[in-house]
Amino acid sequence: MSGKKDTGIRKAILESGIEVKPVYGPEDVEASGGFEGIGKPGEYPFTRGIHALMYRKRPFTMRQYSGFGTARETNERFRYLIENGQTGLNVAFDLPTQIGLDSDDEMAAGEVGRVGMAVDSLLDMEEAFEGIDLEKITVSLTINGSAIVLMAMYFAMAKKRGYDLSTLRGTAQNDILKEFVGRGTWVFPVEPSIKLIGDTIEFCAEHLPKYSPVSVCGYHIRESGALPHEEMAYGILIARAYMDHVIARGLKVDEFASRLSFNFDIHGNFLEQIAKFRAGRRMWAKTVKEDYGAENPKSMVLRMIAGGGGGGLTIEQPELNVVRTAYYALMSALSGTQTMALCSYDEAYTIPTEKAARVTLRTMQIVIEETGICDTVDPLGGRRAVETLTNEMEKKTREAMAEVDQWGGIVKAISEGHLQAHVSRRAFEHEKAIRDGTVPKVGVNRYRMEEDEPQVELHPYDPGETDRACARLTKLREERSDGDVEQTLAGVRAAAAAGENVMPQVMAAVTAYATVGEIMGALRSEYGEFKEPVRF
Amino acid sequence: MTKVLIGKLGLDGHDVGAKIICRALMERGFEVIYTGLRKSAAQIAEIAMQEDVDAVGVSLLSGSHLPLLEKLAEELRSRGLEDKAWLAGGVIPREDRDAVRDLGFSGVFPTGADFDEIADFIRENAR
Numbered sequence: 001m002s003g004k005k006d007t008g009i010r011k012a013i014l015e016s017g018i019e020v021k022p023v024y025g026p027e028d029v030e031a032s033g034g035f036e037g038i039g040k041p042g043e044y045p046f047t048r049g050i051h052a053l054m055y056r057k058r059p060f061t062m063r064q065y066s067g068f069g070t071a072r073e074t075n076e077r078f079r080y081l082i083e084n085g086q087t088g089l090n091v092a093f094d095l096p097t098q099i100g101l102d103s104d105d106e107m108a109a110g111e112v113g114r115v116g117m118a119v120d121s122l123l124d125m126e127e128a129f130e131g132i133d134l135e136k137i138t139v140s141l142t143i144n145g146s147a148i149v150l151m152a153m154y155f156a157m158a159k160k161r162g163y164d165l166s167t168l169r170g171t172a173q174n175d176i177l178k179e180f181v182g183r184g185t186w187v188f189p190v191e192p193s194i195k196l197i198g199d200t201i202e203f204c205a206e207h208l209p210k211y212s213p214v215s216v217c218g219y220h221i222r223e224s225g226a227l228p229h230e231e232m233a234y235g236i237l238i239a240r241a242y243m244d245h246v247i248a249r250g251l252k253v254d255e256f257a258s259r260l261s262f263n264f265d266i267h268g269n270f271l272e273q274i275a276k277f278r279a280g281r282r283m284w285a286k287t288v289k290e291d292y293g294a295e296n297p298k299s300m301v302l303r304m305i306a307g308g309g310g311g312g313l314t315i316e317q318p319e320l321n322v323v324r325t326a327y328y329a330l331m332s333a334l335s336g337t338q339t340m341a342l343c344s345y346d347e348a349y350t351i352p353t354e355k356a357a358r359v360t361l362r363t364m365q366i367v368i369e370e371t372g373i374c375d376t377v378d379p380l381g382g383r384r385a386v387e388t389l390t391n392e393m394e395k396k397t398r399e400a401m402a403e404v405d406q407w408g409g410i411v412k413a414i415s416e417g418h419l420q421a422h423v424s425r426r427a428f429e430h431e432k433a434i435r436d437g438t439v440p441k442v443g444v445n446r447y448r449m450e451e452d453e454p455q456v457e458l459h460p461y462d463p464g465e466t467d468r469a470c471a472r473l474t475k476l477r478e479e480r481s482d483g484d485v486e487q488t489l490a491g492v493r494a495a496a497a498a499g500e501n502v503m504p505q506v507m508a509a510v511t512a513y514a515t516v517g518e519i520m521g522a523l524r525s526e527y528g529e530f531k532e533p534v535r536f
Numbered sequence: 537m538t539k540v541l542i543g544k545l546g547l548d549g550h551d552v553g554a555k556i557i558c559r560a561l562m563e564r565g566f567e568v569i570y571t572g573l574r575k576s577a578a579q580i581a582e583i584a585m586q587e588d589v590d591a592v593g594v595s596l597l598s599g600s601h602l603p604l605l606e607k608l609a610e611e612l613r614s615r616g617l618e619d620k621a622w623l624a625g626g627v628i629p630r631e632d633r634d635a636v637r638d639l640g641f642s643g644v645f646p647t648g649a650d651f652d653e654i655a656d657f658i659r660e661n662a663r
Contacts (some may be wrong), residue, residue, distance in 0.1 A: 117599050427555065461599060534571075
C-alpha cells in the first residue's frame with residue numbers, strides 16, 4: 001500500500017489475515033474475483049444456499065447436543081426438548097462409550113454417564129429412543145471412534161421397531177480424522193480408522209440411502225485453535241480423504257457424495273464467519289463437480305450444521321454468553337445453515353441444566369419466529385462487502401489447503417502430528433492475545449468485574465451410575481445367548497482380518513446383544529491401537 | 537532445569553488447555569514432558585518416576601476429576617513421589633477445589649489461570 005497516504009484510521013484485520021475496508025465498492029468485488037461465483041440459491045455453485053427457497057420453505061433444524069447418565073435419563077431430556085419445540089436430536093455419549101469400553105471396564109471407572117449417555121448394548125439404545133418417532137425427529141449421533149458399533153445399534157433398534165431402513169434419516173458424526181486433531185476419541189490407527197468410515201459409507205449407500213453416515217467436522221479443529229479459513233480448508237481436505245478412499249473401493253461419487261454432511265463452528269468475526277460458509281459451499285461444489293466429476297447436483301451441496309461456538313463463550317460473567325449465542329444464531333442463519341445447535345451459557349462448567357438448554361433452544365426459536373430472517377433467502381447476498389470477503393476467504397482457504405499439501409497431504413499431516421502441532425500453536429497464540437488484550441473479550445480483558453467466581457448451577461452427577469450400569473451389564477450377560485455372541489464376534493474378527501466391510505457382522509453382533517466393549521475389542525485385536533505422536 | 541510432567545488423566549480428549557500450559561511453561565524455561573491423551577493414574581505416576589520430574593500437573597475437563605485424582609494421588613504416593621509439586625487444572629468447580637487440595641494437589645489452576653502464577657507455584661514447590 002506504499003504511495004497511499006495514511007488515513008489515520010485503525011486497521012481491521014480478520015483472523016484469516018484479510019484486511020477489512022471501511023467501504024466497499026463494485027471495484028473491490030471485481031478485484032477479488034467478481035460476482036460470477038455467486039449464482040442463484042439452490043443452483044451451482046450454491047454460494048447463496050443449497051435450496052432455492054431456503055428457510056421460507058423450511059427453517060433450519062434445531063438440534064441441541066444432549067445426553068447424560070443412563071439411557072433412561074437421556075430419554076427424559078430428549079422428550080423434554082421435543083415437547084419444547086426442538087426438531088432434531090443430537091446425542092451425547094459418555095467417554096467409555098465413545099472410545100469403545102464397557103461401563104464395567106477398569107478404565108471407565110469414574111467416567112460412566114458423565115459427559116453423555118452410557119451405552120453398553122442394544123438394550124440401552126432401545127431405551128434411549130423409546131416413545132420417540134424416528135420419522136418425525138431426525139437423530140444425530142455424536143460418535144466417532146466407536147461409530148461403527150453405535151450406528152449399527154441405532155439401525156438395529158430402528159429395524160426392531162419396524163422402521164424401513166431404506167427410508168431412515170439421520171446423521172452420524174463419524175469423522176475420525178478430526179478426532180486425531182481435536183476431541184481425541186480415536187481408537188485404531190489412522191488407516192483402519194479411515195477404512196471403517198469407508199465401511200459405513202458403503203453400507204449406507206447400499207442399505208440406508210437417506211442416512212448421512214459422516215458429518216465432517218471443521219468444528220473441533222477450529223475449537224482446537226485453527227483459524228476460520230483453516231477450519232474450512234481442513235474440513236474439505238478430510239472430506240476428500242474419505243471420498244478418495246471410498247472411490248478407490250469402487251463406489252462412484254454420485255452414489256454417496258450427497259450423503260456427506262459437515263459441521264462448522266460459528267464464533268468469531270461476524271462477516272468473516274458468513275464469508276467462510278459462503279466460500280466453503282462454493283469450494284465444495286467445485287471440488288465435487290470438477291475434481292471428482294459428479295453429475296448429480298445433490299452430490300455437490302455442502303449440507304451443514306453450523307453453531308456451537310464454545311470457544312467464544314466465557315467463564316467470566318456467564319450471562320453474557322446468552323447474548324453471544326444470540327449473535328451466533330443470527331450469524332449461523334445468515335450463513336444458510338441446515339441445522340443449528342448452540343452451546344449453552346453454562347457449558348464452560350457443566351452439562352447444561354434444563355433451564356440453560358431451554359434458553360438456548362428459545363434463542364434459536366426467536367431467530368426463526370421473531371426476526372423475519374427466514375423470509376428472505378441469503379439476505380446478505382450481493383452486498384459488496386460480503387461478496388468481496390467471500391472471494392477473499394476462498395483464496396485464503398486454498399492457501400491453507402496448499403500448506404497441508406506441503407506437509408504431504410492431510411492424512412500424513414495428521415498421522416505424523418504436524419497438523420496437531422500447527423493447530424495447538426495457533427491456540428497458544430490466541431490465548432496469549434486474549435491475555436494481553438490484543439483480541440478483545442468483554443468480561444475478560446475488557447469490562448472485567450471483580451466477581452466471585454460466578455455461581456452456576458452444576459448438573460448433578462450420581463456416582464451410583466457406574467454401579468447401575470454394571471449391574472445391568474451383568475444381568476444382560478446372564479440372559480443373552482453366549483453362543484450367538486461368540487459366533488457373531490468371531491464373524492466381526494474374521495471380516496476385519498479379511499479386509500471386508502465389517503458392518504454386516506457388526507449389525508449381527510449388536511443384534512445378538514454383544515456389547516460395545518466386546519465388539520470394539522474384536523476390532524482392536526485385528527487393527528491395533530493408535531499411538532499418539534506428541535509434537536510441539 | 538526444572539522438569540515438569542503435564543498429563544491427560546482419564547478418557548477426556550480435550551487437550552487444548554494442557555498443550556497451552558506445556559507451551560507456556562516451555563516459554564518460561566521449564567523442561568516439559570507431555571504424556572498425550574488418555575493416560576491412567578498408574579501410567580502418569582510411572583512416567584513421573586522414570587523421568588524423575590520435579591512437578592506433575594494433570595488436566596481434566598470431563599468432570600471426573602475427583603475419582604481420578606484420588607487414584608493418581610495413591611499411585612504417586614506408592615512411588616514415593618509425594619514431595620513433588622502436584623498440580624491439577626481444567627474444569628474444576630469451586631466447590632471441589634478444597635477436596636482436590638486435600639488429595640495433595642496443592643496447585644489448583646482452573647481454566648484461565650495465570651501462566652506466571654503456575655510457573656511461580658512450580659518453582660516454589662518443585663523438588
